[in-house]
Structure formats: structure tokens, C-alpha cells
Amino acid sequence: MMVVAIVVGLMLGRVILQMAQPRYEDVHLSAAGFFKNLPAAQDRFNLRLGPPVPTRSFVIQMLALGLILWAVLSLEPFENPFQARRLGIRLLVDTSGSMRTQQQNGTRMTAALREIETIIQTVRQADEQGAVCWQLDTFDLELEIVPFDHTTVGLRDALARLKPRALGTDLNLLRASDEKQVSEDVVACPITHIVVVTDQPAPDWAAQMQAAPLLWRDIAQPVENFGLREIQAIRNQLTGVVNKAQLELIAYGAKPVETKLDIRTPNGKMETLSVEWFEDNTATVTYPLTDPGAYSFHLAPGGAYDLDDAATINVQSAPQVRVDWQLPDRTLLTRLEQSGGWSQTKVDPDVRVVSDFAQADTVPSLIVGNGYAIASGEIQIENFFEPSPILADLNLDVAEKFRMAGAENPPQDFEIILAGRTDGAQAVWVAERANPPAIYVPGLPTGQDELNRFSTTVFFNALRRLLNVRAFSPLYTLTSVAQPEIAGSRVALHPEEGNTMLPQHSFGNDALLTTENPRASQDPFWAMLLALAALLFAFDRIIAAAPGLQWN
Amino acid sequence: MPEQYSLWSDSPFSLADLERYRVRAHRNQRALMMGAHVQRRRGASLEFREFTPYIVGDDMRHIDWRASARNLARQFPGAVPTAHLLMRRFEAEEKFKLIISVDMRATMRLPEHLPKLQIAAWLAETLAWLGQRSEDVVMLHRLFGQSRNQSGLIQLMPRASWQNIRELLQKQCDEELTAETEELLNLRILERHLPPPAVWVVISDSYSAQESLLELGARITRARDGLRWVVPVDLDSWTYERSLLIPPKDRTRAFRIKGPMRQGVKQGKVDRGVLEQIERDIETHKQVFRKRAGLPHKNDPNNEVYWEWETQAEWEKRAANQKQSGLSPEQSFFQDRFKASRVLERLFMRDRL
Numbered sequence: 092m093m094v095v096a097i098v099v100g101l102m103l104g105r106v107i108l109q110m111a112q113p114r115y116e117d118v119h120l121s122a123a124g125f126f127k128n129l130p131a132a133q134d135r136f137n138l139r140l141g142p143p144v145p146t147r148s149f150v151i152q153m154l155a156l157g158l159i160l161w162a163v164l165s166l167e168p169f170e171n172p173f174q175a176r177r178l179g180i181r182l183l184v185d186t187s188g189s190m191r192t193q194q195q196n197g198t199r200m201t202a203a204l205r206e207i208e209t210i211i212q213t214v215r216q217a218d219e220q221g222a223v224c225w226q227l228d229t230f231d232l233e234l235e236i237v238p239f240d241h242t243t244v245g246l247r248d249a250l251a252r253l254k255p256r257a258l259g260t261d262l263n264l265l266r267a268s269d270e271k272q273v274s275e276d277v278v279a280c281p282i283t284h285i286v287v288v289t290d291q292p293a294p295d296w297a298a299q300m301q302a303a304p305l306l307w308r309d310i311a312q313p314v315e316n317f318g319l320r321e322i323q324a325i326r327n328q329l330t331g332v333v334n335k336a337q338l339e340l341i342a343y344g345a346k347p348v349e350t351k352l353d354i355r356t357p358n359g360k361m362e363t364l365s366v367e368w369f370e371d372n373t374a375t376v377t378y379p380l381t382d383p384g385a386y387s388f389h390l391a392p393g394g395a396y397d398l399d400d401a402a403t404i405n406v407q408s409a410p411q412v413r414v415d416w417q418l419p420d421r422t423l424l425t426r427l428e429q430s431g432g433w434s435q436t437k438v439d440p441d442v443r444v445v446s447d448f449a450q451a452d453t454v455p456s457l458i459v460g461n462g463y464a465i466a467s468g469e470i471q472i473e474n475f476f477e478p479s480p481i482l483a484d485l486n487l488d489v490a491e492k493f494r495m496a497g498a499e500n501p502p503q504d505f506e507i508i509l510a511g512r513t514d515g516a517q518a519v520w521v522a523e524r525a526n527p528p529a530i531y532v533p534g535l536p537t538g539q540d541e542l543n544r545f546s547t548t549v550f551f552n553a554l555r556r557l558l559n560v561r562a563f564s565p566l567y568t569l570t571s572v573a574q575p576e577i578a579g580s581r582v583a584l585h586p587e588e589g590n591t592m593l594p595q596h597s598f599g600n601d602a603l604l605t606t607e608n609p610r611a612s613q614d615p616f617w618a619m620l621l622a623l624a625a626l627l628f629a630f631d632r633i634i635a636a637a638p639g640l641q642w643n
Numbered sequence: 644m645p646e647q648y649s650l651w652s653d654s655p656f657s658l659a660d661l662e663r664y665r666v667r668a669h670r671n672q673r674a675l676m677m678g679a680h681v682q683r684r685r686g687a688s689l690e691f692r693e694f695t696p697y698i699v700g701d702d703m704r705h706i707d708w709r710a711s712a713r714n715l716a717r718q719f720p721g722a723v724p725t726a727h728l729l730m731r732r733f734e735a736e737e738k739f740k741l742i743i744s745v746d747m748r749a750t751m752r753l754p755e756h757l758p759k760l761q762i763a764a765w766l767a768e769t770l771a772w773l774g775q776r777s778e779d780v781v782m783l784h785r786l787f788g789q790s791r792n793q794s795g796l797i798q799l800m801p802r803a804s805w806q807n808i809r810e811l812l813q814k815q816c817d818e819e820l821t822a823e824t825e826e827l828l829n830l831r832i833l834e835r836h837l838p839p840p841a842v843w844v845v846i847s848d849s850y851s852a853q854e855s856l857l858e859l860g861a862r863i864t865r866a867r868d869g870l871r872w873v874v875p876v877d878l879d880s881w882t883y884e885r886s887l888l889i890p891p892k893d894r895t896r897a898f899r900i901k902g903p904m905r906q907g908v909k910q911g912k913v914d915r916g917v918l919e920q921i922e923r924d925i926e927t928h929k930q931v932f933r934k935r936a937g938l939p940h941k942n943d944p945n946n947e948v949y950w951e952w953e954t955q956a957e958w959e960k961r962a963a964n965q966k967q968s969g970l971s972p973e974q975s976f977f978q979d980r981f982k983a984s985r986v987l988e989r990l991f992m993r994d995r996l
Contacts, residue, residue: 113897115910120884121753121850123902125924129911132897 259585306599315344318399357384462534860935
């Protein structure tokens with residue numbers, strides 16, 4: 092700003108000087124040859140109001156000063172001339188679970204702290220002059236400001252208390268904080284530079300961060316890791332009982348030679364399974380879950396990152412299907428109840444079985460038609476939605492042998508799954524509403540052989556589909572910002588956190604950490620402007636010095 | 644290279660005006676001042692008629708030296724050296740030669756409002772036409788600017804039209820000359836064309852280099868000594884140019900002086916002191932010429948033509964007044980000066996004997 096003021100002052104001064112120049116009148120005289128050297132037009136400063144005379148020299152000099160001003164203005168950001176030059180360094184330190192990864196000379200968090208110490212040493216000289224202040228933020232799944240006094244001593248104390256958390260990494264937090272965080276701390280410690288210390292490689296958008304010059308320090312060294320990626324429940328779709336757990340494993344780096352999965356069941360039994368890896372460095376282990384309770388899994392060897400080596404899941408007792416059966420024929424219901432998996436209830440049922448579209452409300456509803464009969468006359472299937480799971484395993488040729496009770500005019504919000512003509516009359520045999528869930532089927536399971544198979548399949552396909560919308564208790568939950576510790580079935584299997592083989596990619600030069608305007612070293616455009624201005628000045632002076640040349 | 648100056652198409656005089664002027668000049672006979680032309684009759688023999696006093700321009704071959712010697716004793720002390728000369732007059736005369744030399748240098752092409760060259764061109768045209776009508780041999784001569792072609796000296800065809808005269812003057816004016824030759828006197832070409840009787844009208848502003856002026860002055864002196872009638876026409880625009888520079892009372896103006904000049908850039912303040920010095924320098928410059936040419940210190944209206952430009956204020960007043968007359972201020976300026984000149988009138992006066 093001071094330089095801008097100087098340049099503007101020079102321009103104003105030049106204008107005033109030009110305004111004070113005598114205004115020459117041009118006159119052509121035949122007696123010009125008799126005029127020898129005339130006295131100077133004025134021997135003292137005499138400012139005249141009026142526009143300055145645009146002589147060649149004046150125009151060129153103003154042009155050169157304008158280029159200098161442009162060069163100065165192109166330097167960003169503007170510095171407050173009344174504020175002492177300071178370095179305000181905002182440190183963003185990764186505290187996600189992957190910072191526990193073991194690599195050479197300790198964990199990644201250890202490496203991060205060493206890197207920060209290097210940065211502290213880089214600006215030591217300025218720090219000794221009191222020209223450095225610090226801001227410390229941590230990030231994993233949230234970005235948190237670490238309060239301290241902005242001094243280097245305070246920074247070291249704060250860093251000593253930093254520990255990785257069993258959480259994943261969300262780099263978008265950094266992008267979102269690009270403007271917000273800087274503006275909030277502008278008074279206490281105006282930020283001039285941002286340093287990100289993480290085990291994640293610099294993303295492409297890092298270069299576009301605007302708030303301040305950015306240094307991205309990726310302290311990760313690629314190391315091998317093997318761990319649990321996900322545990323999925325395999326359930327009986329009708330009853331919701333979890334029959335099995337399917338564990339997905341992944342290896343980063345070379346596949347281990349022998350990998351064992353130790354399992355502890357709810358009744359204390361220990362079991363060890365061998366893991367066989369596929370070519371793509373993944374493995375799948377399926378384990379039957381016969382009893383409700385906690386099952387613990389531990390992978391060995393686990394690799395450099397430990398939070399994906401073990402997980403505990405919690406298997407709930409087999410839930411019953413709560414059904415509100417409103418059909419008069421309760422034969423099937425009785426059999427299902429007797430099998431133990433079903434119970435009739437009107438209170439908060441999982442599914443409602445009705446005979447009319449009007450009874451299908453917000454509860455997932457199965458609308459059962461009047462049933463099947465041996466067909467007489469012509470039956471023709473005209474329309475069917477083959478991908479629908481309701482038609483899975485159905486032999487549609489069989490469907491043309493039986494007269495199925497069809498819904499003549501199903502409500503508009505029902506999509507046709509299977510429809511055709513019976514004796515020329517249109518009929519919808521299977522239809523589904525997405526929300527709230529409801530499915531129409533021709534009738535209850537009935538008949539023999541083909542008819543029995545068809546009617547049973549379509550009935551239970553529809554039922555299974557309706558029961559799928561039930562919310563089951565998950566086998567496990569992930570640690571979160573609200574609950575960052577691992578406990579019970581709360582595990583730290585965050586996606587990609589175990590990927591310890593990412594190539595290292597840092598960004599930004601330590602040389603930027605100076606009290607000089609960092610933008611100046613990156614943008615050469617201002618240098619060209621200055622060079623042009625210097626050339627113009629030189630041209631003006633050289634021409635003015637040329638003897639005999641009328642240059643003004 | 645001189646700028647291509649285009650002569651104006653409208654002459655200040657109509658042919659009828661000039662004819663009236665010529666006839667009036669022929670009728671006029673002034674005491675103590677003889678016309679350049681004598682009545683002439685074409686004749687096959689030369690028959691003595693009488694003795695008459697010699698006047699400048701008379702053919703020296705017809706001076707009767709014996710009679711002149713005898714006449715010498717009757718002269719008063721202080722008489723002009725040629726006062727005693729007597730001419731034999733005959734019934735028939737030889738043709739009279741009128742040579743009009745025009746200075747066409749760069750200084751003559753200023754001031755911008757009325758260049759001296761325009762006045763010179765009109766004067767040359769007018770004199771040439773009048774001379775033609777008087778059956779004189781008229782020659783147009785470019786005073787400065789040597790060139791290889793023959794445009795430096797042109798003899799008019801008998802009974803040349805006004806348009807012919809103008810075209811010839813234009814040709815002399817437009818000839819491309821180098822910067823070096825533009826300032827060189829073109830006198831050698833004139834040598835064999837100045838025998839008596841001849842009238843040599845030299846139209847210039849006397850702003851050329853001093854060496855040229857000295858050479859011209861010497862040539863004029865030789866011509867005078869050879870008893871040819873030399874009529875210097877001094878076109879002086881300094882009065883007008885000075886009026887452009889006159890500062891308001893108690894103030895100084897700053898000027899950038901542009902024009903034909905030989906050295907440096909002239910810019911600075913112009914006050915009355917500067918103007919007076921310039922005036923002195925111009926006067927000194929001209930006096931060197933006048934002395935060399937044998938001219939008196941001050942202009943002799945009986946033998947010289949001196950036309951001074953008006954001041955800027957006077958010019959604006961003339962311009963305002965001329966709107967009603969149908970003449971441009973330049974034309975009226977020339978007319979006024981031409982009609983008032985006794986010397987020019989004498990060029991076409993006759994002796995009625």
C-alpha cells in the first residue's frame with residue numbers, strides 16, 4: 092500500500108509539474124531564422140489551473156508510472172502499511188485414525204509433529220523478532236480449532252496434546268474452511284499462510300484455495316496394511332434373522348502369506364479361520380451366526396494400521412414378523428405362527444395382509460385377490476416387468492393356464508408388474524406401490540403342483556419384498572464425532588482409512604514462508620510491467636538527450 | 644524541398660482593370676520623373692530627332708558623349724553623376740526587356756494568412772501582363788534555386804495569356820529542388836539577359852543567407868552601374884509577425900517558434916525586449932544587403948518598392964471591411980499597394996515628346 096501511495100504521489104506530482112509548465116503557443120514565422128535562443132519561459136514554479144499540456148515526454152512518463160502502479164497493484168494480497176509485517180501461519184493437522192499408522196521412525200502422527208517442528212525452524216528468525224503467530228486446527232471428520240495463545244511455545248504445548256482419533260478423514264472440511272476460518276481470526280493472528288499436515292496426498296483443488304498461500308505436507312510413507320473393510324449381515328428375508336456375517340477384507344500392498352481370522356462367539360468359544368486372498372487383494376469370509384450376542388473378529392497379521400484389524404458385532408435375537416392379518420382365511424397365518432417366526436398383532440405390525448386396495452395404508456400392505464381357478468377361455472399375458480423381484484422364479488407360461496383374480500382398476504399409484512387379458516377383459520394380476528409399500532397378488536398360495544408353486548412363489552416374493560423395508564438393528568456402528576471411541580460394537584472401520592499405500596504428494600514451497608508478499612514470487616507478470624516501465628523511461632531520457640531533436 | 648504552393652486562381656485585378664491602369668500610366672507624365680517607356684514607333688531607319696536628358700534604363704549606346712561633356716559644365720554642384728548625360732533620340736526604338744525575379748524560398752511562403760510569395764506572384768503576373776501589352780520582352784526568373792532544367796528563367800511568348808503567365812510561374816514555383824540548391828542564387832543564367840535597356844524587378848523579403856544577399860547586392864550594383872534600371876521590391880511581413888508575438892501588457896507569452904530556420908529549437912518567452920532585438924537583427928541583416936546593393940539606408944519610394952504587411956489587428960479590420968466589397972482582404976491588400984506604388988507606375992509611363 093505504501094508503494095502504491097508513493098507511485099500515485101509521483102503521478103500526481105508529475106501532473107502538477109506539467110500543469111506548471113509554460114503553455115507554449117506554436118507560431119510559424121518567416122523570420123524564424125532570426126530567433127536565437129529565447130529566454131526560458133519561466134524561472135520559477137507557477138502553477139496554472141487547467142489540464143496539463145500533453146507533451147510527448149509527459150505522456151510517456153505517465154505511461155511508465157501507470158505501468159509501475161499496475162505492477163504494484165498486481166501483487167496480492169494487499170498489505171496494511173500500518174501493520175507490522177507478520178507471518179500468521181495456520182496449521183491444519185490431520186487427527187484421523189490413519190495417523191496411527193506405523194511407518195518408519197514411528198507413527199504418522201509422530202512424523203507430522205516432526206514436520207511441524209521443521210516449519211517452526213524455518214520461520215525461527217522471524218519468530219525471534221516476534222513476527223510470527225500461529226493458529227492450530229485439527230481435522231478428521233470435523234474441523235476443530237485448538238485454542239492457545241498463538242505463540243510458538245503455546246503451539247508446542249498444544250501439539251504435545253494432539254492424538255489421532257478413531258475417525259475417518261473428510262478433506263472437504265478444509266475446502267469449506269478456506270474463507271470462513273481465516274476471517275474469524277483476522278484480528279488475533281492474521282493468517283498469511285496455511286500449512287496442512289496430513290497423511291493424505293494433496294488433492295487437485297488444493298491449488299485453488301484462495302485464503303492464503305498453501306503448503307500441503309503429506310507425511311505418509313506407503314506401508315502395507317491388511318484389514319477389515321466391511322461386515323455385512325446375511326438375513327432371512329422373511330424373518331429378518333441374521334444367519335451369517337460376511338466379512339470383506341482388503342490388503343494394501345503385497346498380500347500377506349498367511350492371514351488368520353480369530354473369532355470369539357457370544358458363548359466364549361474361540362475359532363480361527365484362514366483367509367484366502369483373491370487376485371485383487373480382497374478376501375471374503377462368511378461366518379454363521381447361530382446365537383444372538385457379541386461376536387469379535389481379529390485379523391492377524393493386521394499391517395501398519397491397527398484400527399481395521401478388529402471389529403465386534405452384535406447380533407440381536409431373532410425378531411418375529413409382526414403381521415396384521417385381515418383376511419378371513421387364517422390357515423396360512425396359523426401355520427406361520429406355529430413355525431415361530433410370525434405373530435398376529437394390530438399394534439405396530441411389520442406387514443398388513445388385506446383384501447382391498449382401500450385397506451392398504453401406511454403400513455406395508457399385501458393386497459390379496461380372490462384367488463386362482465383353472466382357466467377356461469383365453470388367458471393372455473400382455474404386460475410384465477421382468478426385473479421385478481416379485482416375478483423372480485415365476486414360470487409365466489404357467490400363469491396362462493390359470494384364471495387369476497385380477498384387479499380391474501388398481502389405483503393410479505400402483506405400477507403394473509404383471510397384466511393381461513382374461514376372455515378379452517383386461518386384468519392386472521400383480522401390481523406394486525412404492526410408497527407407502529403395497530403389493531397386489533392374485534391370491535393366497537393354493538392348488539397343487541404348478542399352481543401351488545406359482546401361487547406360493549408370487550405370494551412369498553411379495554411378502555419378502557414388503558418385509559425388506561423393515562429396519563434392522565445393524566451389526567455394528569461406526570465411531571463418530573459424537574462418539575469417537577471404539578466400544579462394544581462401535582468400530583472404526585471408516586472407508587479408505589486403512590489405505591496406507593497412497594502415493595505421497597505434497598504441495599507448496601517452504602520458501603513461501605517469508606514476511607515478503609508470497610504472491611510476488613509466483614506471478615511474474617508484475618516484473619514484465621516494471622521492465623516495460625523502465626524501458627519507457629529510458630526511451631524518454633535517451634531521446635530527450637539527443638541533440639537537435641525536438642522532444643517534448 | 645519547398646512545399647507545393649498553389650497560386651490562387653483569382654487575381655486581384657481583372658484584365659479590364661489592368662488595361663485601364665496601363666492606359667492611365669501611359670498618359671501620365673510626372674515632373675522630374677520620366678517613364679521607363681518612351682513612345683515608340685516602329686521604323687525601318689534610325690533618324691535623329693533631338694537630345695534628351697539620360698534617364699535610367701536608356702540604352703547607353705545612344706548617349707552622345709561629346710554633347711554630354713559639354714553639358715557637364717552646366718550642372719549644379721551636388722547633381723547626380725548622370726545628370727549631364729544626353730541621349731540621342733530617334734524616331735524608332737528597340738524593344739524593351741522586363742525581367743522579373745521572384746524569390747521563391749521557404750521564408751516567402753509565410754506568413755500563413757498571406758504568404759509573401761502570393762503577393763510576389765500576383766505582382767509578377769501583373770507586371771508580366773502589363774509588359775506584354777506594352778510589347779516588352781518579359782522574362783520570369785526564379786531568383787533562388789539552381790536546377791538543371793531551364794525553368795529558372797522563362798521568356799514569355801509574345802501576347803501570352805494571363806493563364807500562360809500563371810502556369811509558367813507555377814512551374815517555376817513547383818520545381819523540386821534540394822535543400823542545398825534551394826538557397827543558391829540563380830544569377831548566372833541571367834547574365835546575358837540583362838543588357839540595357841532592361842528593367843530588372845527583384846522581388847524578395849531579403850531573409851536569405853547573408854552570403855547570398857551580398858552576392859545579390861553586388862549583382863544589383865553592377866546592373867546599376869551598367870545603367871540598367873533595377874527595381875528592388877522588399878516584401879516585409881515582420882510587422883504582422885511581430886503583432887502575433889506581442890505580449891499583453893505586463894505579461895510574458897511563451898512561444899514555440901517554427902519556420903524556416905537553420906539551427907536548434909526555438910522556444911521560450913517572448914517579451915518586448917526580445918522583439919526589439921529581433922527587429923534590430925532583421926534591420927542589420929537588410930542593411931548589409933542594401934549597402935552592398937548601393938541602396939540608400941532608408942527605402943526610397945521613388946526608386947524602390949517597399950510593401951509592409953499590416954498588423955494582425957489591422958488585418959482583421961481589413962477582413963471585416965472587405966466583406967462588402969467582394970474582394971478578399973488579400974486581394975484588396977495587393978490592389979492598394981500596387982496602385983499606390985509610383986515606381987511601378989513609372990515602369991509603364993511614356994514620355995510624350
